[in-house]
Amino acid sequence: MYTGSRGRIVRSVEEWRESLTADQFRILRQNGTERPFVNQYWNNHDIGTYVCAGCGNELFLSENQFDSGTGWPSFSSPCGGGSVETSLEVRFGKRRIAVSCACCGGHLGHVCDDSSQMTGLRYCINSGAMLFFPSRKMKKQKRK
Ligand SMILES: [Zn+2]
Structure with a gap:
């Protein structure tokens, strides 16, 4: 693994296959889509940060997640600072805007x-493309 000239993480297909689970590989590297309502985070209400399962890039915050009724984790906006990229996708005559990780180029989902x-906007993202890190609970400090 090395970082490309524009800060992108570049790996061969075989390197990705080895470093990801089968589901992660199918979604991130093969534009896969997981099933709605049975994925890991569609109904997650914890506070924390979603990062790319491929490279650890911070993608979305729980404060921007909302219940869209689609069965996939949905966000009104991504983390700032160019965390994701969008591109036009034409598949079976259908035009959609695909969302990918700005750091490793992994496919995440779609925006509509x-x-x-x-x-x-609604960023409809595959749970399998992300890992969720709950915010650490601040311990209350006793006053002396
Ligand atoms: Zn990534």
Whole structure:
């Protein structure tokens, strides 16, 4: 594994296959889509950060997650600072905007219009493309 000239993590297909689970590989590297409502994070209500399962890049915060009814974890916006990239995807004559990790190029999901959100957008992301890290609970300090 090495970092490309533009900060991208570049690995061969075989390196990715070895470093990811079968589901992660299918989603991130083969544009796969997991099933709705049976994936890991669609109904997650914990506070924390979602990072790319491929490279650890911070992607989404729980504060921007909302219940979209789609069965996939949905976000109104990604983390700042170019954490994700979007591109037009034409598949079976259907045009969609695909979302990928800006760091390793791994496929995450899709973004579409959603008027229920302030941003007007819904990032519909595969749970299997991400890992969730709950925020550490601050310990209360006793006053002396
Ligand atoms: Zn990544």
